[in-house]
Every structure is written in C-alpha cells, then in structure tokens.
C-alpha cells in the first residue's frame with residue numbers, strides 16, 4: 001500500500017502526537033528523493049527497529065552551493081512513492097518549501113571544525129544547509145531515531161555533533177554503503193552518468209580498496225594518494241577534488257592509520273561530482 005504523502009507540518013505533527021500517545025518509537029529516514037536501494041536499506045533498518053517510519057523527501061535548496069547542481073538534481077516523486085510501497089512506511093513527508101523555510105526564515109545551524117575539511121572545504125555553505133535542514137527534520141518529525149548512510153560519512157558526523165550539541169533527543173544510526181555489483185556506491189547523481197561514465201566511475205571503489213590494502217602493509221598514505229589520483233585521471237575522471245586519509249573520529253588528516261581511519265574521495269566524471277569512502281583498520 002502506498003503511504004500517505006504529507007505536505008504540511010501540521011499533518012506531520014498530528015501523526016507524531018498520535019504515535020507518541022501510543023508510546024510508539026518513531027524512525028525517520030531523511031532523503032532528497034530519487035530513491036535507490038541505498039535509501040531503501042535505510043528504510044529497512046528503520047522498519048526493523050521502529051514502530052513507525054517516516055521518509056522525508058525534500059530537495060533542500062540551502063545545501064546546494066552550485067545552482068546548476070540544484071537545477072539538475074533528479075526529482076522522481078511518483079516513482080519514489082512506488083518504490084516505498086512494499087516497505088509499509090507510515091508516512092512520506094515531502095513538505096512544501098514554506099513548511100521548512102517560511103517567509104522571514106533567518107536561522108542557520110552551523111557546526112564548526114568538522115565542516116572545515118573534505119566536502120565542507122569544497123562546497124561552501126553546504127553543511128550549514130544540511131545542519132539547518134536536519135535540525136528541522138528532527139524537530140518537525142519528533143523522531144526517536146534517524147537513519148543516515150555511511151556514503152555521506154562527513155554528513156553523518158556533522159549531524160551527530162549537531163544533535164548532541166543542541167540536546168535534540170534523537171539517536172543517529174549509521175548504515176553501511178550499498179554498492180552496485182561493479183562496486184560503485186549507489187547515488188542519485190549516478191543517474192546523470194552515461195553508461196560509459198558509470199563504468200569508469202566504478203574504478204573509485206577498487207582504487208580505495210587497493211590503497212587500504214597498501215596501508216595495511218605499512219605503507220604511508222601520501223605517495224599512495226598520488227598514485228591513486230593518477231590512476232583516476234588516466235581512467236577519465238575530469239578532476240579529483242580530494243583523496244584524503246582521515247581519522248573516523250574528528251576527521252583529522254593522517255599519514256598512516258594509527259587509529260580507526262577512512263579514505264575519502266570526491267571526484268568529477270562527466271561533470272558529475274561523486275563521493276565515496278572506505279574504512280581502514282588502525283595499524
């Protein structure tokens with residue numbers, strides 16, 4: 001059965017109040033739509049441990065630093081509702097813009113430090129837009145748990161910090177990255193790649209894995225990163241924006257994984273910006 005699509009905050013609040021009165025646990029899955037199996041894995045995780053599940057769909061204008069990216073972002077609401085039907089979610093909340101940003105809206109939520117690096121350094125204002133809208137998602141839905149993908153690992157850390165700092169009583173749950181058979185991390189932006197571009201893009205994951213294996217053998221990161229960048233350029237990537245080794249906790253730059261760490265990459269192919277990351281155990 002397709003879940004009702006709510007457009008108004010008052011509708012969302014009425015449902016939350018009813019569920020709270022019945023002492024039900026509420027889970028929210030924040031998305032910008034164009035749903036794929038990566039998103040659906042978050043829905044499954046939410047269904048497994050919550051009594052009620054809300055899927056949030058909103059292409060948040062405040063987090064796009066590039067107007068072209070916002071304009072080209074895929075919008076597929078009818079298909080999204082069909083994809084969600086088998087999961088039996090309790091509501092799809094796809095608010096009208098004025099329900100999120102009413103006239104005169106003047107507040108920005110900004111997380112310092114964690115947002116200075118990686119995507120934060122290359123997408124000015126992006127994480128302010130994310131932190132602002134996610135604080136609204138948490139407060140509007142009143143959820144007990146929120147589900148985020150590790151594909152956007154920095155976002156996950158930023159959102160955790162924001163919820164903790166603002167005493168929002170919600171548990172942020174991390175879910176593993178879902179990949180195509182080729183290893184390519186599923187992403188709504190993959191829809192903008194040609195079949196050849198998609199094939200080329202699939203190199204990101206083996207490159208991450210190879211570098212992780214070399215780190216496990218005790219090699220230092222900087223020369224490995226240089227070779228990885230060259231491999232990606234040769235394979236047809238237009239630009240490698242960053243290729244970094246950073247601690248999982250605090251996202252500090254590392255030369256070798258002396259604590260739990262991740263390799264992070266952002267690269268452009270056919271003008272589409274893709275990101276990925278891979279955990280590397282401490283050695």
Ligand SMILES: Nc1ncnc2c1ncn2[C@@H]1O[C@H](COP(=O)(O)OP(=O)(O)OP(=O)(O)O)[C@@H](O)[C@H]1O
Nearest residue numbers: 031032038148149151152176177178186187188189
């Ligand atoms: N492949 C994936 N595996 C697991 N979670 C994912 C995956 N792709 C996206 N998510 C998660 O889904 C949530 C919504 O993400 P979003 O709507 O931005 O989708 P996206 O595919 O990441 O799109 P984009 O092209 O904007 O990166 C985020 O928590 C994100 O981390």
Ligand SMILES: CC(C)(CO)[C@@H](O)C(=O)[O-]
Nearest residue numbers: 030031032060130133152
């Ligand atoms: C968390 C989010 C839905 C906020 O708009 C977005 O950044 C995303 O889709 O990852």
Ligand code: BAL
Nearest residue numbers: 032063064126152155
């Ligand atoms: N998946 C994170 C949302 C964005 O790229 O804007």
